[in-house]
Amino acid sequence: MSSAARRLHLSVLTSNAGLPLEPRMRCPETAESESLRWSEALRAWIVLGHEDVTGCLRDSRLGTCRVDFHEAPLQGPGEELLQAFRKSVSPRSEDGRELMCLRRQAAPGFSPEALDAWRPAITRLARHLVTRVRDQGRMDAVRALTCILPALVLAEVLGIPERDREGFLAWARAIADVQAPAADLDGGTLARHALLATREFLDYLGPLLAERRRTPGEDLLSRMLQVQPPGAVSPEQRVSHIALLLLSGLSSFADQLGNGLHELWIHPARFQRLQADPSRVRGAVEEVLRLSPAVPVLQRTVLETFSLRGKTLRKGEPVLLCLSSANRDASVFSEPECFDLDRDSARQKHLSLGFGLHYRLDAGLVKHTLKALIEVVLEELPGARLDEERASRLKRPGLHARGFESLPVRW
Template structure:
């Protein structure tokens, strides 16, 4: 192992590596691309080719329910029974034909053509959020823009009435807190709050589904019901998945996008001069600083990878953030470049293959539209002096900002 690797603390969840994992990514890719961490009791894969191959590998399962149950080891599992039962029914926990069966019921609503119908609605929501803060001349971007935008978009997609949206938005936070707990949190209390949120949301959605069966609309939930391939329990579980996954990750990616542009003013200026670069700028932010830097798989059998023995039941983290900066795939990978060729150099931030994120099209449209709106209406956007960004980096799964203060 190189001297750089020997000097670097290889614990993936050390405060230093959570704050800035880039040096760790580089050392692991070069020296131990299949790395066992005693600190996490899991394997870490950091090379692009290995990550892509692992998404295809039937020996690695997407069923991670046991991982969440393990977070409550030694505590009363009944405290989170509803959460676990709902989580188990979601398509992201399924493999093979069972995953395909559920995905087929949902995917027509997320085709490019179907999603383009929602562009004016996303634009209206983005404009309304900017309208509220326009005259302030400064704001905390996460609270005012990044956090509410995805929630409101998902509420529109699912056809949640305006009077119910405050409750709808309130259910997302405790679910996210349990899925990525802070180091010093009370595990049992966090679990109970998440379980309560899932119980309340499930009761609400059950009523909505019954109503939509009688009077379907044009929303995604109505289309899922009309597809006819899911039970009510599966419909509820996957609607909760859309709220949680679509809200938490897109919130983080919006903050990541603006942080990188504001930290690279020469890139931001290119964007101001050429709006045609907006899609490319969005893709580069997703590659360079993904909201989900890793995704977990569970070994279904024992097998060898690069001379290392991965045993049945082992946890395997596919390090998307590391794969996205693999110099064998991305030239000058450590440079943030909004003109990068993303057609031939595809990042894996949304996964790969059968488990490619179904909501990626929604997220891309939200990112592109909010960027366009803020370029139009806040041309002097910059970081506010004297207020350092507050990183959200306490967990392997999610990465963004708790606070990003800007002015214009």
């Protein structure tokens, strides 16, 4: 990668509008000296290379202590609301021992066997949404598919009774809205709605978990309750915590579905190749995750001063881990800009869903849902293409999320 290209890449990262706005953050052949940079504009360290991003995700000296989803939208309405939110969702650290306990609690619910058991239901839900619009000839794929399907899938795997699903979907919408607000919506109002939704969901979940404890089924909640880890925190508390994490992750889940479809539609040859050979959808899922992650950047905070690449990272300084840049590191990915259905994803591992202890709990569910949606669209809407009369529109740009507000399609 040339020096000019590196400078251009870094100028995108440190633009006044934030990081990352450019949907394709490129950093192939990142030199050691370029892999870690201090940005005066962002007042943060920026980590670009795959090796260093992976190392930072492992490093216990970088912390992720925070309350559930985003506190930033809650700060405008005042400290009283923020404190109320913190009481509704117990403050926690996602590092170390507690994160290991959470993952152990969640493991039975996200085993390969459990995910395979839910595959028919996920496909059924995707097909229901697609066939509902099939005769219309055009749609906004965000409104018709991607913003709806993740919540439906989560309701299904959690085993939310049919009579309660409308309320569950309303809670999901309120929490998603505060995570990725439209430009014309008031942040304070969204924050209050999200706070109320969080409280109502947790109040609802308590009796439901007690019922699943008495009469367990094959749903996610029942499976997670099987684990009895030692310590003062009960399985019910941890499962509630995990369920809220899953609910608060629906916005990025939806964004990832939209990004995946867009990656296929923006290059019609990819879509046609998969139509000719649907068995290659699994490889396509890994490539669209690598090339267009819904969470292109993760933020960390330095917990204790240490050195990296000859530079001193001081306690309290923010660190931005650029997953989308690491996913294009030519030292790991051969022809990193190429959409390669034959890429060995076990050897060339993208970081779009995290890594190690910080691998998304619902990563398998995201992959299964994206695969099912692509398969159903290929089958039911073989002529689907981006609508040349209406432009796609990204959401409000920001540091930690990339997704579409509108994705018009016709067939």
